[in-house]
Amino acid sequence: xxxxxxxxxxILWSSMIIAGILxxxxxxxxxxxxxxxxxxxxxxxxxxxTMLGVMAFWCGLMQIAEDAxxxxxxxxxxxxxxxxxxxxxPKNHPANKHxxxxxIANILGLGWAATPAGLQxxxxxxxxxxxxRSLKGIASNEMCNFLILNISSLQLIPVNVIxxxxxxxxxxxASIVGAGIIATSISTLAGIVYFKIMDRKR
Amino acid sequence: MRLFLFCSDMIIPVIILGIVCYGVxxxxxxxxxxxxxxxxxxxxxxxxxxTMLALMIAVGILRASGLLEAIGMRIGSMTDHIGFPGELVPxxxxxxxxxxxxxxxxxxxxxxxxxxxxxxxxxxxxxxCTETIFYTMSVYFMTAKVRKSRYTLPGALIATFAGIAASVxxxxxF
Numbered sequence: 225x226x227x228x229x230x231x232x233x234x235i236l237w238s239s240m241i242i243a244g245i246l247x248x249x250x251x252x253x254x255x256x257x258x259x260x261x262x263x264x265x266x267x268x269x270x271x272x273x274t275m276l277g278v279m280a281f282w283c284g285l286m287q288i289a290e291d292a293x294x295x296x297x298x299x300x301x302x303x304x305x306x307x308x309x310x311x312x313x314p315k316n317h318p319a320n321k322h323x324x325x326x327x328i329a330n331i332l333g334l335g336w337a338a339t340p341a342g343l344q345x346x347x348x349x350x351x352x353x354x355x356x357r358s359l360k361g362i363a364s365n366e367m368c369n370f371l372i373l374n375i376s377s378l379q380l381i382p383v384n385v386i387x388x389x390x391x392x393x394x395x396x397x398a399s400i401v402g403a404g405i406i407a408t409s410i411s412t413l414a415g416i417v418y419f420k421i422m423d424r425k426r
Numbered sequence: 427m428r429l430f431l432f433c434s435d436m437i438i439p440v441i442i443l444g445i446v447c448y449g450v451x452x453x454x455x456x457x458x459x460x461x462x463x464x465x466x467x468x469x470x471x472x473x474x475x476x477t478m479l480a481l482m483i484a485v486g487i488l489r490a491s492g493l494l495e496a497i498g499m500r501i502g503s504m505t506d507h508i509g510f511p512g513e514l515v516p517x518x519x520x521x522x523x524x525x526x527x528x529x530x531x532x533x534x535x536x537x538x539x540x541x542x543x544x545x546x547x548x549x550x551x552x553x554x555c556t557e558t559i560f561y562t563m564s565v566y567f568m569t570a571k572v573r574k575s576r577y578t579l580p581g582a583l584i585a586t587f588a589g590i591a592a593s594v595x596x597x598x599x600f
Binding site: 233236237240241243244245247248251253256257259260261263264265267268269271272275276279280281282283284285286287288289290291292293294339342343346347349350360361362363367368371372374375376377379380381382384385388389392393394395396397398399400401402403404405406407408410411412413414415418419422 | 431433434435437438441442445446448449452454455456459460461462463464465466467468470471472474475477478479480481482483484485486487488489490491492493496520523524526527529532533536537540541542546547550551552553554555556557559562563565566567569570571572573574575576577578580581582584585586588589592593596597599600
């Protein structure tokens with residue numbers, strides 16, 4: 225599953241390096257390139273040290289939540305929401321569970337737990353669509369809705385952004401949490417309104 | 427506005443308190459769980475370190491060459507009319523493809539303009555509310571063996587732009 229991501233990065237990274245060096249030759253900034261490369265690598269290490277602290281702390285906290293059964297408890301309460309978002313999805317279909325896990329993991333910022341659940345949900349939705357129409361290779365409404373929801377990224381605490389801000393000298397790194405929650409709700413709401421309209425058309 | 431920032435300050439302490447208390451009432455070995463999770467968080471960061479290094483070097487080179495600035499200024503003269511700083515355009519576009527490459531650009535903006543400047547704030551908020559559209563779509567649809575994605579992309583773009591617009595407005599309130 226990492227293949228596409230790696231390919232994209234491969235293109236992005238190489239074109240950044242090539243474009244940067246070629247452009248510096250044209251503009252006569254080429255003497256700054258070696259300093260930039262060395263400084264950036266030093267900085268990357270310093271940043272990762274800050275990240276180690278913040279991430280270890282947050283993941284530790286989330287592990288407590290998981291071990292205490294908080295994630296499971298939240299899943300139970302999500303059922304009506306899932307039914308509203310995916311009205312055609314049968315109530316006891318296995319996709320329900322994966323979708324719920326994916327949404328909750330995203331909200332809590334548990335990216336590593338969100339992706340596997342999300343991919344399992346897609347597999348289940350693909351099976352469901354096959355049993356309905358036996359048409360392969362076309363996204364079902366549920367798949368479209370699920371991906372829009374996923375991409376609109378409902379996230380409660382942007383841990384990474386807070387860590388970066390603290391590394392780069394913010395007076396109050398967490399001050400953006402409130403604004404972040406409002407913005408993420410607006411983007412998710414926009415996504416939901418759109419796919420609800422499309423869903424009705426069918 | 428003060429209330430808004432106060433709530434922002436309260437969210438994290440409340441979450442910490444809530445989770446620890448809930449763990450204790452459920453008779454979970456809270457300390458043990460924390461160490462276990464912290465360990466996995468540590469591993470995650472170690473794993474992304476080389477990626478981070480590679481991308482920060484690439485962005486460093488782009489910045490030193492002056493290309494980043496040139497692109498930002500060129501596009502900025504167009505986007506400034508709608509109140510969106512051109513400096514943020516490269517970040518917004520790259521974020522649709524790769525989250526780690528976007529991080530490199532985000533840090534560059536922090537260095538250049540400061541984390542609490544208007545640009546720094548818009549960047550922070552918009553990074554917190556957007557996802558890598560094209561990356562996510564290709565991975566998820568590949569898993570489901572889907573080639574026609576129908577209305578997914580327009581929906582994802584609408585959600586993303588709504589989030590970015592909200593970020594611009596919200597950053598203005600600080």
